[in-house]
Structures are given as structure tokens and as C-alpha cells.
Amino acid sequence: MSRPPADRADRAVPVVEAPRVEHHREPLGIGERAPRLSWRIVSAPEGWRQTAYRVNVERDGATTSHESQDPDQGTEQGADQVLVAWPGRPLGSRDVAVVRVAVRGADGAWSAPSPPTTLEAGLLDPADWVARPVGATLNENPNTDDRRPSILRKEFEVRAGLVRARLYATAHGLQEAEINGRRVGADTLAPGWTVYGERLRYATHDVTELLETGANAIGAWLGDGWYRGRLGWRGGFRNVYGDDQSFLAQLELVYADGGREVVPTDWSWRSAPSPILRSGIYDGEDHDARAEQPGWSRAGFDDSAWDGVQERRRDPATLVAPTGPPVRVTQELRPVRLLTGPSGSRILDFGQNLVGRVRMRVSGPAGTTVTLRTAEVLQDGEICTRPLRAARSADIYTLAGRPVEEWEPRFTYHGFRYVEVSGWPGGPGGLDDDVAAGALVARVLHTDLERTGWFTSSDPLLNRLHENVVWSMRGNFVDLPTDCPQRDERIGWTGDLQVFAPTASTLFDVSGMLSGWLRDLAVEQLPDGTVPWFVPVIPAVDKWTPMRPGAAWGDAATLVPWTLYERFGDEGVLRAQFDSARRWVDLVDRLAGPSRLWDTGFQLGDWLDPAAPPEDPADARTDRYLVATAYFARSARTVARMAEVLGLDAEHASYAALADEVAAAFEGAYVAGDGRMSSDAPTAYALALRFGLITDPVLREAAASRLAELVRQADNRIATGFVGTPLVSDALSADGHLDTAYDLLLERDCPSWLYQVEQGATTVWERWDSLLPDGTVNPGQMTSFNHYALGAVADWMHRVVAGLAPDAPGYRRIRFAPRPGGGLTHAAARHLTPYGETSVSWRTEGGELRVEAVVPIGATAVLDLPGAAAEELAPGTHRRTAPLPP
Template sequence: MATVVDAPRFEHHRDALGIGEPRPRLSWRVRSAPSGWRQTAYRIDIVRNGNIHSYEVESAEQILVPWPASPLRSREAATVRVAVRGTNGAWSAPSDPATVEVGLLAPADWVARPVGATWNEDPDSDERRPSIVRRDFEARAGLVRARLYATAHGLYEAEINGERVGDDTLSPGWTVYGERLRYYTYDVTGLVRPGQNAIGAWLGDGWYRGRLGWRGGFRNLYGYDLSFLGQLELTYADGTREVVATDPSWRAAPSPIIRTGIYDGEDHDAREEQPGWSRAGFDDSAWEVVSVRHRDPATLVAPTAPPVRRTQDVAPVAVLTSPSGRHILDFGQNLVGRVRIRATGEAGASVSLRTAEVLQDGELYTRPLREARSTDTYTLAGRPDGEEWEPRFTFHGFRYVEVSGWPGDLDAAAGDGSIVARVIHTDLERTGWFESSDPLLNRLHDNVVWGMRGNVVDIPTDCPQRDERVGWTGDIQVFGPTASYLFDVSGMLSGWLRDVAIEQLPDGTVPWYVPVIPAHQMWTPLRPGAAWGDVATLLPWTLYERFADLGVLDAQFDSARRWVDLVERLSGPSRRWDTGFQLGDWLDPAAPPEDPADARTDRYLVATAYFARSTRIVARMAEALGLAAETERYDALADEVAAAFAAAYVHDDGTMTSDAQTAYALALRFDLIPDENGRAAAATRLAELVRKAGNRIATGFVGTPLVTDALSDSGHTETAYDLLMERECPSWLYQVTMGATTVWERWDSLLPDGTVNPGTMTSFNHYALGAVADWMHRVVAGLAPAEPGYRRIRFAPRPGGGLTSAAARHLTPYGEAAISWRLDGRDLHVDAVVPVGAEAVLQLNGRDDETLPPGTHTRTTTLPR
């Protein structure tokens, strides 16, 4: 078998156009190789400016290896191939080429300035109508390359000669705008023609100046203006470059979008459209001269992840008529996106689309949306050949859409593609799959996937539907391992962690959510909180474990250390964090609907446990980075905190001061019980509590990701399965039996009688409680990393729960790893796949551990009775 190498990848980019790293690290996968083959060296061939440079390195590394050449310059492109040598001494053929192109790296590269309409910058005006901006330009013959570098104060979509630029949406996304405003690079060579051309952009409020926050929220939180910043660079065969940049020569006019907002939806009046406005020769003499605003070019940054895109269209599965006579489309799946329509009707007629996640008593139920209007309206222009529209600058979380004013037969429109839901989210690469012999468990896993898709709309959010949708740090802290299996989140989350570090206060406090809404003091003053603030330590470590990226540890180590140092000061000599406000085991199912922090587990027990865990992780981060003094310091501190925890919260017999599932799960998983007998007693008590509760869940956001592992790690795997497979409320499968298609915020967001939980926080799309999927991947199916980046894989399936089969596949940095098992009586049949460049340890009951080389392996063992 020949050794075949896939084209290299640059950093964590799926598309390496306009990246911000001048020395991008390289990774590659060896698709196939002879039996017993191992990489011993690699050769990187780089073509720059027509010259080939080769770099040969004696190394077995193939993940995020250093860029071997001099740094790339702004705008520079390079083509890279990789060849590898194995233990047989033979070199592979070079890989297919991959091209990388750098964006604008230095502030001096930018000449563009933000431009927009004057009426969009008045702080005393309630005028929210967005604008469109444009200008004509001329291109000479001999054009060989055209790049548009674009961003906005607000959201934008650019056009050249009437054609949409790119396929992204909701760009430039949400970052800490004052420090980091993301820009995107587009190859528009095919859109520019010799002679006269035109460029323009649509603008929308977005997160920059639109309404943000609950209890009514606030506008203009990052600025008053609505502005486009674009720099079109034209490169000719003779080497010259011309720049068409946003400047005072641009002109602005009112958009046919009457209003638009993230929470409230979009109103579009097609009668106000100006056909041809982004084409050459359009008469813009009646348009106003733009107002030019300021943006420090040093704050413009290239993306580290794919943009938000439309990734799927979903057709309605039913057209319902409510008791009040309203027409409601059921899309059969709770999803995140917006509705695209095609309609023919009279000018001035309006179609209204109101969305919600659930029905109650047959009617659209919008109370869980709180003050999010979540309605889109399209006023027809009356075109005889029909009209097509979808909102540009908003998104909704919904399964149901109430349609008013539809011009024609709604049943026919739902069946012929005239109305579809368009799913949008950050266009992450899918990397993980799971299935089992139980359809309900498979549906639960599907719900976790759909929930994640809906909550990675540029940032990792809590929920996608109500007047919130912010980057709650605790949610992604607990869900990070699951997210890292299901999708390649390496670039997205490492970029978001940069914003975490920026928003972190000088004393080390990590905000509850990032980016911080500037008017946060109205509801959530910035103060330290366990589990939420610990995202600064635990999420970077998760990314390192799953993607072998030392760079994220290096970038985030100071942030992580400052968080632990803060908690050390707060705890004082006692080493117990037992003061201040805490969310604790948020949304424990026993908590009252209006007091979700009132959990069965002492919130200060939770805080001290997380203090111990984060301190230990900072020590491991320091060790990985080669920081010996810091490793010793934080290991010693972690020992002190662990001892303080045990003294304060663990009785001599292994029971705990909070006799609750979350307390035991924390103590066991964070290794906070000092002796083996105590650990065994604690595990036994945890299993007793689960059985005593009828196998119904009794954990909130903190305990849920830990409780099944705490059981299976300590010999109570069947009890963990009992918890997972329970169908009565509260449980994971209760949600499935109630028709859930995403994971809920509350275990009982929908009550057994079919009514919606009365709590003001009742989302039907929250991923936090879906963190159990990580246990399903690692323990039920049996696929886990044993070394960072899956360089060594652990296959350790633990059948149970009445399952007769299960399987998992994961696209690791080295290639696809997979395991499937099936039971035939007591005989366990296992098939495992190890990618080239990795190895695996197979751990099966009744067999000694076995090391597996790359390839496909089949084993059978008889399980003990």
C-alpha cells in the first residue's frame, strides 16, 4: 500500500483565504500507509512568488508543526505541499497543494474608513431604518486578482455589479468591538470586469447598535453609527495595485429594510427597493453623501473560524390551523435560522412570519421568548413573476411559524418549496457521530447536535430564541468536551477565548458572559462566580486535550492563572471559597422555577471544588508549557484546596455535608476525597441517591456533565445507565418522549401535562444539559483521547442499559477513529479503526489491555456474568 498524504491545513482554518497568522502552523493527515509504517520525517515545499523552497525536518509530528519559512507578508499567497518519510526510509509522493493567503496584517495596510448615512448616527434619534451605501469604480484591462476586505459597525452584506459577495451571513459577528473587530476577505476577481463597475453594501444594526439584553435591553451599546468599511484591492498583470476604499466619495440611501434586529426580526418593504443600485451606471444623484466615521485599524483582526452560513434548508412537515383560526407551519425540528419565502401578490400586501419553539393549546406560544418580537414582515412589490425574500440581519430559534397574509394557498406553498426554513450557524466541520440500538438514545444525541448547531451562531450562546442569546461562560465550560467531539470548534473557541481574556477584569474576574453587554450592571454586575469563571482554565485545557494545540494554552495561560490567583485571594488562608454570590448547581430540578440557583448542593461546596479543579488544571497547563516553577506552585496550592475541601465537606465515612448527587459527582470527578475507602463510600452513596430518586436526574448545570462519569469510574456503570435511560421526569429521555428535538434549558421546560414551565427562563434549546453526550461517546461507545489530539486513543466500551450495540466515529487531527460494538448473548464483538499516525489502547472487560496500531481491528470477548 502506498503512503498517501492529504493536503495540509493551516492553523485551524477550513478556508485559508485572508488569515491573520503570518507563520501559520501546518497539519496533515496520512490517508493510507503500509502496515507498520510510522512517520520519521516530513518535507514541506512552499511556492512563493514563483520560487520553490523545500524544508526537510526529522520529526514524527504532523499536527500544528511550525511554519518553516520566513513570515508571510500582508496579501501574500503561498502554495504548500507535504511529503512524509516512514520507517521504511521511503518518501511518499507530495500531497495535493493547498494555498494560504494572508489578509491585512498591519494597521498601515488599511486606507478604508467606515462610511454610512447621516441619519444612522444621531444618538438622540429613534430612527432605526438601515441604509445601503455604494460607489462606482473603474477597472483596467489585465486584472489578475481582486480582493475585498470588509467589515462593519453593525452587520453587512456586500455586492459588486449586482452580485452578492461571499456566502456568509451576520458578518462580521460579535466580538469585543472596541478591541477586536473581525474583517473578512473575499476573492471577487470573477465579479469585477474591465470598465465601469459598482460596489455596494447592505447594513443592519446587529449586535453593534441593536437592542441587546433582557428586561427591555439597550440600544447603541457599542456605537451610534451604522457603517460599512470596505477595501477593494485590484491587482493587475503589470504588478500595479489600485484600491477602491470606503471614503467620502461613497453615497447612501434608505434601505428597503424598514427595521431589523437580532431579537425582534426584520421588516422589509419591497416597494422601497431600488433595482440595480449596486450595478454600474445607476443614478445615485438623489442619494446623500456619506458620513465618514472612525475605526482604529489596529483593532481590525482576521477570523480564526469559519463565518456563519446557511447550512441546510428544512421544509414544513405540516400546515396547522389553530383553535383561533391562525395558520401555523410545523417544520418538525426546533432549529435556528429564518424563513425564506417565494410569493406572488398585490403591491402593498404584507406577509408576516411569527416564530416560536412550542405550541400550547394549539396556539403559537411566545411567552418563553420574553420581549423578543421574533417576527419578520415582507411587503410585496407586486411583481407579476413573483418575489423571493428572506431576512438578512436577524435569526430566530423556532419549530413553528405563524403565517399571516399569505397571498394564495398556504398548503400548496408549504409543499412546493415556496416556504422553507434556512438553518444558519457558524459553519463548523462536523467531526463526531454516535448511534446505538436504542432509538430514543439516538434521538437524544440528535437533539444535542441540533442544540449545538443552534447555539454556535458566531459565539457559543446559551439559547437562540429569547431576548438574551449571549455567550454564557458556564454553559460552554460544561459543554466544551461534547462540542469538541461533535464539531471542529478549535478555531471558533480559541478566538472566543481571546475575548474572554480581554473582558477579564484587572483583578482576574471572568464575566458571566462574553462579550459583555456594556450595560451589564443593570442585571449582572461583574463578579467572580465558580463554574462560569472557570471557563478560563477548563476550556483551554479541553481544546488542548482534543486538538493538541499548545498555542491555545500559551495564549490563555495568563488569563487562567489570573483567575486562580483571584480565587486564592478570595478564599484566604482557609482555602475554601465560601463567600460572595454564586450560581451554584444552576437549574437543579428541585429548584423553584423563579430561583434556579436554589440547589440541593451547597453553592460554596461547588465553588471550592471548582477552585481545586482549576488550580490543578493551571498546574497541568504550566507543565505542558514547560513552566516548572508555576507547575510546582499551582500543584501545591491545589493540594491545599483539596485538603480544605475534604475537611469542610466530606465526613469521615465518605458521605458529604450536601447529601446530593452533584456534591458526590464533584468530589469524585475532581479527585477531592483523599483516601480510597472514602471514595468507595462516596460512590456507593451516589449510587444509592440515584436509586432512591427512581433513577431520575437530580443535578443542574454543574453536576450533569459529571454524574455519569462519577458512577462509571467507580464501578457503578449500570447505575449510570439507569440514570441515562430513565424516561420519567426529570430525565434526558423524558424530554425525548415529550417530543423534544433539541435539549431544553430546564429538565421540565415542558411539564408532563403538556404545558410550558412557568419560569421566566424556559428555553427549549440549551446545550448545557446535553453535556452527557460526552459520556455517551467515551463510555457507551467507548472512544476517547488518551493523549492530546488523539495521538493515542482509548477504546473502552462499557455496554449496559439494555443496549445491544453502539458506535462512534470521530474525525481526529490524525484522521477518522471509529469503534462499533454489538452483543451476542454475553459475547462482545468490537470493531475499531485507528488512523495512521496514532495508536490506540483497547480496554475490554475480560481481556488484558492491548495496544492497537493504525488499521482496522476486530476483537471478541465474553463479558463476565
């Protein structure tokens, strides 16, 4: 590899981390032919800044070196370190590359090369796939849940000299593969949920260490999953994507002599009924261990009684590599209590509302059946299953009679805090002793996103609220951003994600995951530009079918890509989604017509306004057409900004002019001459203020004052739904009413954020009063205790309470602007940006505000303290003291 010139031994030089590849945590089997690279500089001399960089790529025994222009000829290019263009020729299928980066400062000294990052391309061309989907030849009723899954197997030979083995795997349904009796990878619920007919994800696994010279075997468990399992409300729909259950995989073996062999799924595989009797996303899993066949995925197993397989239709053009991480188990929790209900039921309390499954370790006679029923809450001392609606949410295990048996469901998940255990055989001490010994643990699962944002303060309730938001996000980012993880729904509502995307982008690196979800959104978008209420689309009833355009939900097409650009600095997501975003705004433009007011059609408005009746969550205090027109203006402005970033001058001018016209129409229709809104409700004012729809300073001040007055009149209780809640705190704090914003945040009576906390919530609820003050469950049909949308306030807590926000895309410039209040004596936030970790902390002491801020290398910052002039900050740690404002 070519190396930068050596530096003098006495000169301090920067240290560079191993580069990152696109948005991948693990760049194995990537789908990008020319992946962009990013790197963080973890240390450098004071005042150092990057002026040039060199990317060295080792591939096929050759090295490609790309150096930026000399600083005298192009310093801007030389400072880039986030999503930098791939040097040299594009990758081909299976290509392996080792990448290192070195950087240079203004003094001309080069750093040492970074540690290496090894990346590997997946199968990038449809012609690479020789495998065909295969499944059992069982005759079964496709319209019932009682369809027993299959297991599949094949034996093959591996000759001496194996140097690399890759398994490329996916399924119609869900799959878990095994080689020689050992599980492949740690992914679960693979291949996840996409618009399968257009985008079926496959995973790439390095299985070299699982293989042996000589005889080997590969096997696969199958489950219905989202592909053909029950989806939707009121009994749901089956076979949404197809009625087959099949495995599609090819194992590729590479030898030292250059030879390559492929073991594909084809007619030569064998199948048998699985010990899983039934499995469903909503209903749970039934497993009869007496039907297990020990050794079935090892070589030498007698499969003479097994059946052949049926080859299914294959469309390699739909196979795509993932853009984000898979779903994995990331944590285990043991029960904190074992309760006995009034009926004598035994109930595990895990102390945390979570999403995942229970793993059990049990001993007992063959044929003994253990049933685990899950719920989020108790009522009258028993598990409350009414909020689950038609989801059975139970797992049933029948023992084989072995001395010790350990089992965890494979192809389902539940949202729960409590688990009712029945049929437990146990030993002399029964369930009590076994629980104490760790025989039942909760396995937390979600998309394995990297954590990026943390917050703490002097108020324990506020800290618990933040943790609740984190847990709700974890529980609802299960391959796609869902609305709830427990009932017969669990779908990707576009409006929920639209309002929560800034908070999601603060807490975790969602760039890859949501980029993939947005591709599905574009696929599902109707030719006229209509964006579905949920993505992927499934059959529905009543108001959800046929698809109709709706404000706030459809605006996910514009606002989510823009959020990803602001938080991760990725112009690529704007380029990929621009047509989808533009088509949405063009549709609303046609619907609004010359008036520029979107005042017709079906709208959800400020969904779940606490004043709305349980039977009609859209009946909010704010006019739903006011909401629609405000979002029209917001999206038109956003598309104009997207066009500006992409260098589309004509489109920028056109959509900016449209946004101005809609804003003027909004102000004329909904804002009176004294600043009062036609809907005299908090959401109306929050929309107008945060979307820049009141331009006159006098009217703006009057509107902000009226918003604060409404909050005080309501005794600081929440009066906003899904649309208003993410905006109201900013509308207050940015327009002179910080104290009222704190009053709203810290209120404890119902409805409020801290009411939920004081009621014992460990996640964010769907309704402000999902649990009523008397301790009973809200009678509404939509009563989830794990729903992230109303937790969108966490982003404001980071940006305003702690004072940490991006001031340029990707945090290339950071804004530190803490705004103490609410009686807090300290607060802090830290964030892992594309440039490195940044943080801010403050505390009040003796009438002074003491602040510490850290700027990562490669970024700059502005420090904006109350009552002080803004100060520019360079990379490093900065401490300041200022008088505490009255």
C-alpha cells in the same frame, strides 16, 4: 518545487492529504504570520510510521523546503504531523503560498507530495488599511429600534489584465456586500460579535470573478446587529458599542503588469435609505419591497438622488482576521405540516426546533403585507411566544407587486419550530398549495463548523437524544457560544460553555472558533482577574452588574483552553490563555485566603437543579460554596498542568501545591469520615469524585456507593443542574456503578434526558421540565427549548457507551473502552481526529462482545475491554471478541 527522491515502482508508499493551515477550513485572509501546518496520512503500508517529513512552500516564485532531522538524530520531531511549525520566513500582508507535504517512513522511502493547499494572508498591519468607515448622513434617534438602515454604493473602473481581486470587509453593525448585482460570499451576520473596541473581525473575499473590464459597482447592505442594536433583558440596551452604522472595506485589484489599485470606503461613496425598515437580532426584520431600487449595486445606476456619506472614526489597530469559520446557511427544511389554530391562525410546523430564518416565494398585489411570527412550541393549538419574553421574533414583508417575489431577512435570526403566517395572498389554493410547492422554507444557520463526531446505538430514543444535542449546539453556536437562540438574551455565558466544551469538541471542530472567543474572554477579564458571567460583556441588571467572580462560570478561563488542548493537541491555545487562566486562579486564591475554602460571595452553584424553585434557579441541593471550592481545586490543578506543558517549572510546582492544599481543605470541610458529603446530593458527590477531591480509596468507594444510592432513591430521575449533570454519569461509571449510570441515562420519567425526547423534543431544553407532563409550558421566566448545557452527557455517550476517547492530546493516542449496558445490543462512535478518522463499534451476540476499532495512521491506541487485559493497537482495523461480562 523540490521533490522527494523517487521510490521504486514496486514499493507501496503512503498517501498524504493536502495540509491544513492552523484551524482554518478555508485559509484565505488568515491573520497568522507563521501559520502551523497539519496533515493526515490517508493510507500507508501495514506497520508504516512517519520518521521524517518535508514541507515545500512556493511563494513569490521561490520554494522553501523544510525537512525534519534524520531519524537517527531526532525521531520524535520526525513523527509530528499536527500543528507543525511554519518553515522559513513569516508571511507578510497579502502573501500567497502553496504548501505541499511529503513524508518518509523507516524504510527511507518518500511519499509523493500531497495535493497543494493555497493559503493567503490578510491585511496584517494597521498601515495596510486606507479605508475609512462610512455611513449615511441621516439624522435619527439613536435610542429607538425604528432606525432605518442604509444601503451604500460606489462605481469604479477595472482595466484590462486583472488577475486577482480581494475585498476586505467589515462593519459597525452587520453588512452584506454586492458587486455588479451579485452577492459577495455566503457569510451571514458578518462580521459577527466580538469585543468590537478591541477586536473587530474583517473577512477576506476573492471577488475576481465578479468583476468586469470597464465600469463596475460595489454596494453594501447595512444592519444594526449586535453593535448598536438592542441587547439584553427587559427592553435591553442600545448602542452598546456605538451609535453609528457604517461599512469599512477596501477592494484591492492586482493586474498582470504588477499594478495594484485600491477602491476604499471613503467620502466618495453614496447612500440611500434601505428597503429594510427596521432590523434587530431579537425582533426580526421589516422589509418594504416597494422601496427597493433595482440595479442599485450595478454600474450605470442613477444615484443622483442619493446622499453623500459621513466618514466615521477609524482604528485599524483593532481589525483582526477570523480564527474560525463564519456563520452561513447550511441546510434547508420544508414544513412537515400546515396547521390551523383554534383562532383560525395558519401555522407551519417544520418538525425540528432550529435556528435560522424563513425564505418565502410569494405573489400578490403591491402593498400586501405578510407577517411571520416564530415560536418553539405550541400551547392550546397556538404558537407560544411567552418564552420569548421581550423578543418580537417576527419578520414582516410588504410586497412590491411583481409576478413572483422571493425574500429572506438579512440581519436577524430566530429560534423556532413553528411559524404563524398571516396576510398571505397566495393563489386559488391559498397557503396550502404554496406550502406544498415549497414557497416557504426554513434556512438553518450557524457557524459553519466541520462535523467531527457521530454516535449511534440500538436504542432509537438514545439516538434521538444525541441528535437533539447536535441540533442544540448548531443553534447556539452562532458566531459565539450562546445560551439560547430565541429570547431577548442570546449571549455567551461562560459557565454554559465551560460544561459543554468537551461535548462541543467531540461533535464539531470548534478549535478556531473557541480560540477566538477565549481571546475576547481575556480582553473582558477585569484587572483583578474576575471573569465575566458572559462574553462579550453587555450592560445588565440585578445580579449580573457589577461583575463578580463566580465558580463554574469564571472557570471557563482555565477549563476551556485545557479542553481544546486535550481534544485538538494545540499547545498554542494554552500559551495564549495562560495568563488569563492564572489570573483567575490567583483571584480565587485571594478570595479564599489561608483556609483555601472559597466560602464567601455571590455564587450560582448548581444552577437549575430540578429541585430549585422556578423563581430561584440557584437554590440547589448542593451547597454553592462546596461547588466553588471544588472548582477552585480543579482550576488550580489545571493551571499547574498548563504550566507543565508549557515548560514553566516554577509555576507548575506552585499551582500543583495550591491544588493539593485546596483539595485537602475541601475534604476536611465537606467529606465526613464515612464518605458522606455535607451536602448529601448527587452534584456534591460527582464533583468530589470527578475532580479527584477524595483521595482515600475507602472513602472514595463509600462516596461512589452513596451517589448510586441517591440515584436509585430518586427512581433514576435527574437530580443535578448545570454543574452536576456533565459529571454524574462519569462519577458513576468510573467508580464501579456503570449499571446505575445506564439507569440514569435511560430513565423516561420527568426529570430525565429521555423524558424530553418522549415529550417530542428535537433539541435539549434549558429546564428538565421546560414542557410539563401535562403538556403546558413551564411558568418560569427562563424556559428555553434550545439550550445545550444539559446535553453535555453526549460526550459520555461517545467515551463510555460507545467507548471512544482521546488518551493523549489531539487523539495522538486513542482509548477504546466500550462499556455495554442498559440493555443495548450495539453502539458505535466515529470521530474525525487531527490524524484522521477513528471509530469503534460493538455488538452483543450469543454471550459475546464483538468489537471493531479503527486507528488512523500517525496515532496509536489502547483497547480496554471489560474483564480483559488492555491491548496496544497500531494503525489499522482491529476486530476482537470477548466474553460478555455478567
